[in-house]
Amino acid sequence: MGKSTYLTALWAVEKDGRSGHLLTCDDFPSDSSYIDGMRNNWIELKEVRRTTFAEPTEIVLPMRSSRTGNKINLAMPDFQGEIFQRVISNSISSNIDEWCDRSDGILFMLRMPTTSPEMLQEQISPKTEPRLEMEKVVMQTKDIEVAIQNLILLKYLYSRMGDCPISLCFSLWDIADNANNETMEKWVKVNHPCIYNFVTEHFTKFRFYGISAQGASYEDLSEEEGDKLAEKTTKKQRAYVYTDQLSYDITEPLYFLISTQDED
Numbered sequence: 688m689g690k691s692t693y694l695t696a697l698w699a700v701e702k703d704g705r706s707g708h709l710l711t712c713d714d715f716p717s718d719s720s721y722i723d724g725m726r727n728n729w730i731e732l733k734e735v736r737r738t739t740f741a742e743p744t745e746i747v748l749p750m751r752s753s754r755t756g757n758k759i760n761l762a763m764p765d766f767q768g769e770i771f772q773r774v775i776s777n778s779i780s781s782n783i784d785e786w787c788d789r790s791d792g793i794l795f796m797l798r799m800p801t802t803s804p805e806m807l808q809e810q811i812s813p814k815t816e817p818r819l820e821m822e823k824v825v826m827q828t829k830d831i832e833v834a835i836q837n838l839i840l841l842k843y844l845y846s847r848m849g850d851c852p853i854s855l856c857f858s859l860w861d862i863a864d865n866a867n868n869e870t871m872e873k874w875v876k877v878n879h880p881c882i883y884n885f886v887t888e889h890f891t892k893f894r895f896y897g898i899s900a901q902g903a904s905y906e907d908l909s910e911e912e913g914d915k916l917a918e919k920t921t922k923k924q925r926a927y928v929y930t931d932q933l934s935y936d937i938t939e940p941l942y943f944l945i946s947t948q949d950e951d
Protein backbone atom coordinates (compact mmCIF):
# COMPACT_ATOMS: atom_id res chain seq x y z
CA MET A 688 0.00 0.00 0.00
CA GLY A 689 1.27 3.45 -0.86
CA LYS A 690 3.24 2.51 -3.99
CA SER A 691 1.67 4.95 -6.44
CA THR A 692 1.64 7.79 -3.91
CA TYR A 693 5.36 7.31 -3.27
CA LEU A 694 6.17 7.32 -7.00
CA THR A 695 4.04 10.43 -7.39
CA ALA A 696 5.70 12.26 -4.49
CA LEU A 697 9.08 11.30 -5.92
CA TRP A 698 8.21 12.87 -9.26
CA ALA A 699 6.63 15.95 -7.67
CA VAL A 700 9.64 16.62 -5.45
CA GLU A 701 12.45 15.70 -7.84
CA LYS A 702 11.02 16.87 -11.16
CA ASP A 703 12.84 20.21 -11.31
CA GLY A 704 16.22 18.67 -10.40
CA ARG A 705 16.84 21.20 -7.65
CA SER A 706 16.14 19.29 -4.47
CA GLY A 707 19.77 18.64 -3.54
CA HIS A 708 18.70 15.11 -2.59
CA LEU A 709 20.85 12.01 -3.14
CA LEU A 710 19.05 11.52 -6.45
CA THR A 711 17.28 14.17 -8.42
CA CYS A 712 15.89 14.40 -11.94
CA ASP A 713 18.38 15.15 -14.65
CA ASP A 714 16.02 15.20 -17.59
CA PHE A 715 12.38 14.60 -18.41
CA PRO A 716 11.14 11.08 -18.96
CA SER A 717 10.09 10.28 -22.52
CA ASP A 718 6.47 10.07 -21.40
CA SER A 719 5.40 11.63 -18.13
CA SER A 720 1.65 11.81 -18.74
CA TYR A 721 0.98 8.93 -16.32
CA ILE A 722 2.80 10.43 -13.34
CA ASP A 723 1.88 14.00 -14.26
CA GLY A 724 -1.77 13.08 -13.87
CA MET A 725 -1.18 11.70 -10.40
CA ARG A 726 1.09 14.60 -9.45
CA ASN A 727 -1.74 17.11 -9.79
CA ASN A 728 -3.75 15.16 -7.24
CA TRP A 729 -0.79 14.93 -4.88
CA ILE A 730 -0.19 18.67 -5.00
CA GLU A 731 -3.87 19.36 -4.31
CA LEU A 732 -3.85 16.95 -1.34
CA LYS A 733 -6.08 14.46 -3.11
CA GLU A 734 -5.63 10.70 -3.21
CA VAL A 735 -3.94 9.33 -6.29
CA ARG A 736 -6.27 6.94 -8.06
CA ARG A 737 -6.17 3.23 -7.30
CA THR A 738 -4.04 1.50 -9.87
CA THR A 739 -6.41 -0.49 -12.03
CA PHE A 740 -4.24 -2.13 -14.66
CA ALA A 741 -3.01 -5.62 -14.06
CA GLU A 742 0.36 -5.41 -15.78
CA PRO A 743 3.09 -3.07 -14.49
CA THR A 744 3.41 0.40 -16.04
CA GLU A 745 7.05 1.22 -16.35
CA ILE A 746 8.15 4.62 -15.08
CA VAL A 747 11.64 5.63 -16.13
CA LEU A 748 13.13 8.68 -14.49
CA PRO A 749 16.48 9.94 -15.77
CA MET A 750 18.23 10.93 -12.55
CA ARG A 751 21.60 12.15 -11.37
CA SER A 752 23.50 11.31 -8.22
CA SER A 753 24.34 14.44 -6.26
CA ARG A 754 27.31 12.60 -4.70
CA THR A 755 29.13 11.71 -7.90
CA GLY A 756 27.21 13.45 -10.66
CA ASN A 757 26.67 10.04 -12.28
CA LYS A 758 23.58 9.67 -14.41
CA ILE A 759 21.21 6.93 -13.33
CA ASN A 760 18.17 5.80 -15.25
CA LEU A 761 15.71 4.74 -12.61
CA ALA A 762 13.14 2.26 -13.92
CA MET A 763 10.30 1.40 -11.57
CA PRO A 764 7.05 -0.45 -12.13
CA ASP A 765 3.71 0.78 -10.87
CA PHE A 766 1.19 -1.99 -10.56
CA GLN A 767 -1.93 -2.98 -8.75
CA GLY A 768 -1.20 -4.55 -5.36
CA GLU A 769 -3.37 -7.53 -6.27
CA ILE A 770 -0.75 -8.63 -8.79
CA PHE A 771 1.34 -9.91 -5.95
CA GLN A 772 -1.57 -11.89 -4.61
CA ARG A 773 -1.14 -13.96 -7.74
CA VAL A 774 2.34 -14.85 -6.52
CA ILE A 775 0.72 -16.19 -3.39
CA SER A 776 -1.76 -18.29 -5.33
CA ASN A 777 1.10 -19.45 -7.55
CA SER A 778 -0.11 -17.94 -10.81
CA ILE A 779 2.69 -15.49 -11.51
CA SER A 780 2.64 -13.69 -14.85
CA SER A 781 5.84 -13.99 -16.90
CA ASN A 782 5.90 -10.20 -16.96
CA ILE A 783 6.51 -10.07 -13.22
CA ASP A 784 9.21 -12.74 -13.46
CA GLU A 785 10.92 -10.66 -16.16
CA TRP A 786 10.78 -7.53 -14.02
CA CYS A 787 12.51 -9.39 -11.23
CA ASP A 788 15.17 -10.76 -13.56
CA ARG A 789 16.24 -7.35 -14.81
CA SER A 790 16.05 -5.43 -11.53
CA ASP A 791 19.02 -4.49 -9.39
CA GLY A 792 17.23 -4.20 -6.11
CA ILE A 793 13.94 -4.40 -4.25
CA LEU A 794 11.93 -1.49 -2.91
CA PHE A 795 9.41 -3.42 -0.85
CA MET A 796 6.48 -1.32 0.26
CA LEU A 797 4.20 -2.69 2.92
CA ARG A 798 1.59 -1.61 5.36
CA MET A 799 0.68 -3.79 8.26
CA PRO A 800 -2.76 -3.49 9.76
CA THR A 801 -2.79 -2.29 13.33
CA THR A 802 -4.81 -4.51 15.60
CA SER A 803 -6.40 -2.60 18.39
CA PRO A 804 -7.15 -4.35 21.70
CA GLU A 805 -10.86 -3.69 21.06
CA MET A 806 -10.73 -5.62 17.82
CA LEU A 807 -9.12 -8.58 19.52
CA GLN A 808 -11.72 -8.38 22.22
CA GLU A 809 -14.45 -8.49 19.64
CA GLN A 810 -13.00 -11.57 18.02
CA ILE A 811 -13.06 -13.55 21.23
CA SER A 812 -16.30 -12.13 22.52
CA PRO A 813 -18.77 -14.87 23.48
CA LYS A 814 -21.42 -12.88 21.61
CA THR A 815 -19.67 -13.57 18.30
CA GLU A 816 -21.61 -16.09 16.27
CA PRO A 817 -19.68 -19.33 15.82
CA ARG A 818 -18.71 -20.06 12.23
CA LEU A 819 -21.14 -22.67 11.08
CA GLU A 820 -20.66 -25.27 8.38
CA MET A 821 -16.89 -25.23 8.63
CA GLU A 822 -16.55 -27.89 5.95
CA LYS A 823 -17.77 -25.36 3.38
CA VAL A 824 -15.14 -22.72 4.21
CA VAL A 825 -12.62 -22.47 1.41
CA MET A 826 -9.30 -20.85 2.21
CA GLN A 827 -8.62 -17.85 -0.02
CA THR A 828 -5.58 -15.64 -0.48
CA LYS A 829 -7.32 -12.79 1.35
CA ASP A 830 -7.69 -15.01 4.41
CA ILE A 831 -3.94 -15.40 4.79
CA GLU A 832 -2.54 -13.09 7.42
CA VAL A 833 -0.89 -10.00 5.98
CA ALA A 834 2.47 -10.81 7.60
CA ILE A 835 2.44 -14.26 6.00
CA GLN A 836 1.45 -12.80 2.61
CA ASN A 837 4.42 -10.47 2.82
CA LEU A 838 6.72 -13.34 3.78
CA ILE A 839 5.57 -15.38 0.79
CA LEU A 840 6.25 -12.40 -1.47
CA LEU A 841 9.69 -11.83 0.00
CA LYS A 842 10.44 -15.51 -0.43
CA TYR A 843 9.40 -15.35 -4.09
CA LEU A 844 11.54 -12.24 -4.68
CA TYR A 845 14.50 -13.85 -2.97
CA SER A 846 14.17 -17.04 -5.01
CA ARG A 847 14.04 -14.96 -8.20
CA MET A 848 16.58 -12.24 -7.44
CA GLY A 849 18.87 -13.77 -4.83
CA ASP A 850 20.81 -11.71 -2.33
CA CYS A 851 20.26 -8.25 -3.86
CA PRO A 852 19.96 -4.92 -2.01
CA ILE A 853 16.56 -4.40 -0.39
CA SER A 854 14.86 -1.35 1.12
CA LEU A 855 11.96 -2.49 3.22
CA CYS A 856 9.56 0.42 3.57
CA PHE A 857 6.57 0.75 5.86
CA SER A 858 4.20 3.17 4.14
CA LEU A 859 1.70 5.62 5.71
CA TRP A 860 4.36 6.26 8.37
CA ASP A 861 2.59 9.47 9.46
CA ILE A 862 -0.10 7.33 11.10
CA ALA A 863 2.22 4.59 12.40
CA ASP A 864 2.62 4.05 16.10
CA ASN A 865 6.20 4.79 17.09
CA ALA A 866 5.63 6.83 20.21
CA ASN A 867 9.06 5.96 21.66
CA ASN A 868 10.89 7.12 18.54
CA GLU A 869 12.60 3.76 18.15
CA THR A 870 15.00 3.45 15.27
CA MET A 871 13.33 1.83 12.28
CA GLU A 872 15.42 -1.30 12.62
CA LYS A 873 14.42 -1.72 16.27
CA TRP A 874 10.77 -0.95 15.47
CA VAL A 875 10.59 -3.65 12.80
CA LYS A 876 12.40 -6.13 15.04
CA VAL A 877 9.92 -5.60 17.87
CA ASN A 878 6.70 -5.18 15.87
CA HIS A 879 7.27 -7.45 12.88
CA PRO A 880 9.80 -10.06 13.96
CA CYS A 881 8.98 -12.57 11.18
CA ILE A 882 9.68 -10.02 8.47
CA TYR A 883 12.74 -8.77 10.31
CA ASN A 884 14.17 -12.27 10.60
CA PHE A 885 13.51 -13.16 6.98
CA VAL A 886 15.14 -10.00 5.66
CA THR A 887 18.18 -10.07 7.91
CA GLU A 888 18.79 -13.79 7.40
CA HIS A 889 18.52 -13.76 3.60
CA PHE A 890 19.79 -10.39 2.47
CA THR A 891 23.23 -8.92 3.14
CA LYS A 892 22.40 -5.37 2.10
CA PHE A 893 19.14 -4.30 3.73
CA ARG A 894 17.70 -1.21 5.33
CA PHE A 895 14.34 -0.47 6.96
CA TYR A 896 12.43 2.75 6.33
CA GLY A 897 9.19 4.40 7.33
CA ILE A 898 7.74 6.41 4.44
CA SER A 899 5.12 9.11 4.45
CA ALA A 900 4.45 10.04 0.83
CA GLN A 901 1.51 12.30 1.69
CA GLY A 902 2.96 13.87 4.83
CA ALA A 903 -0.34 13.23 6.62
CA SER A 904 -3.68 11.56 6.26
CA TYR A 905 -6.06 13.55 4.04
CA GLU A 906 -9.05 12.52 6.10
CA ASP A 907 -10.63 15.21 8.27
CA LEU A 908 -8.03 17.83 7.41
CA SER A 909 -8.94 21.23 8.80
CA GLU A 910 -8.42 24.25 6.59
CA GLU A 911 -5.45 25.26 8.72
CA GLU A 912 -3.86 21.81 8.47
CA GLY A 913 -4.43 21.88 4.70
CA ASP A 914 -2.69 25.25 4.45
CA LYS A 915 0.26 23.96 6.47
CA LEU A 916 0.59 20.93 4.21
CA ALA A 917 0.42 23.15 1.12
CA GLU A 918 3.22 25.28 2.53
CA LYS A 919 5.29 22.15 3.17
CA THR A 920 4.61 21.03 -0.40
CA THR A 921 6.16 24.22 -1.74
CA LYS A 922 9.22 23.78 0.47
CA LYS A 923 9.56 20.11 -0.54
CA GLN A 924 9.07 19.23 3.11
CA ARG A 925 5.84 17.29 3.03
CA ALA A 926 6.84 13.75 2.14
CA TYR A 927 9.48 12.19 4.35
CA VAL A 928 11.34 9.02 5.22
CA TYR A 929 12.36 7.79 8.64
CA THR A 930 15.26 5.56 9.66
CA ASP A 931 16.61 6.88 12.94
CA GLN A 932 15.56 10.42 12.14
CA LEU A 933 13.20 12.19 9.81
CA SER A 934 14.49 13.17 6.39
CA TYR A 935 12.79 14.95 3.51
CA ASP A 936 15.05 13.14 1.07
CA ILE A 937 12.60 10.49 -0.08
CA THR A 938 15.16 9.19 -2.57
CA GLU A 939 17.14 7.59 0.30
CA PRO A 940 15.53 4.12 -0.01
CA LEU A 941 16.16 4.14 -3.78
CA TYR A 942 19.69 5.45 -3.47
CA PHE A 943 20.47 2.71 -0.95
CA LEU A 944 19.66 0.13 -3.64
CA ILE A 945 22.08 1.55 -6.16
CA SER A 946 24.71 3.11 -3.90
CA THR A 947 27.33 0.45 -4.59
CA GLN A 948 27.01 1.15 -8.31
CA ASP A 949 27.38 4.88 -7.76
CA GLU A 950 31.13 5.14 -7.33
CA ASP A 951 33.45 7.80 -8.63
Ligand SMILES: Nc1nc2c(ncn2[C@@H]2O[C@H](COP(=O)(O)OP(=O)(O)OP(=O)(O)O)[C@@H](O)[C@H]2O)c(=O)[nH]1
Binds near residue numbers: 690767768903905
Ligand atom coordinates in the same frame (compact mmCIF):
# COMPACT_ATOMS: atom_id res chain seq x y z
N1 LIG B 1 -1.81 8.73 5.77
C1 LIG B 1 -1.26 8.38 4.61
N2 LIG B 1 -1.99 7.75 3.70
C2 LIG B 1 -1.39 7.40 2.53
C3 LIG B 1 -0.01 7.67 2.29
N3 LIG B 1 0.33 7.17 1.07
C4 LIG B 1 -0.82 6.62 0.58
N4 LIG B 1 -1.84 6.76 1.45
C5 LIG B 1 -3.23 6.32 1.26
O1 LIG B 1 -3.23 4.91 1.10
C6 LIG B 1 -4.13 4.50 0.10
C7 LIG B 1 -3.42 3.68 -0.97
O2 LIG B 1 -2.37 4.45 -1.55
P1 LIG B 1 -1.80 4.12 -3.02
O3 LIG B 1 -0.57 4.94 -3.21
O4 LIG B 1 -2.88 4.23 -4.02
O5 LIG B 1 -1.39 2.60 -2.82
P2 LIG B 1 -0.97 1.53 -3.94
O6 LIG B 1 0.03 0.64 -3.30
O7 LIG B 1 -0.55 2.21 -5.20
O8 LIG B 1 -2.35 0.74 -4.13
P3 LIG B 1 -2.90 -0.08 -5.41
O9 LIG B 1 -2.46 0.64 -6.65
O10 LIG B 1 -4.39 0.01 -5.20
O11 LIG B 1 -2.36 -1.46 -5.28
C8 LIG B 1 -4.77 5.79 -0.44
O12 LIG B 1 -5.99 5.95 0.23
C9 LIG B 1 -3.80 6.88 -0.03
O13 LIG B 1 -4.43 8.14 0.17
C10 LIG B 1 0.73 8.37 3.30
O14 LIG B 1 1.93 8.66 3.19
N5 LIG B 1 0.06 8.68 4.45
Ligand SMILES: [Mg+2]
Binds near residue numbers: 691736737738766768
Ligand atom coordinates in the same frame (compact mmCIF):
# COMPACT_ATOMS: atom_id res chain seq x y z
MG1 LIG C 1 -1.18 2.06 -7.08
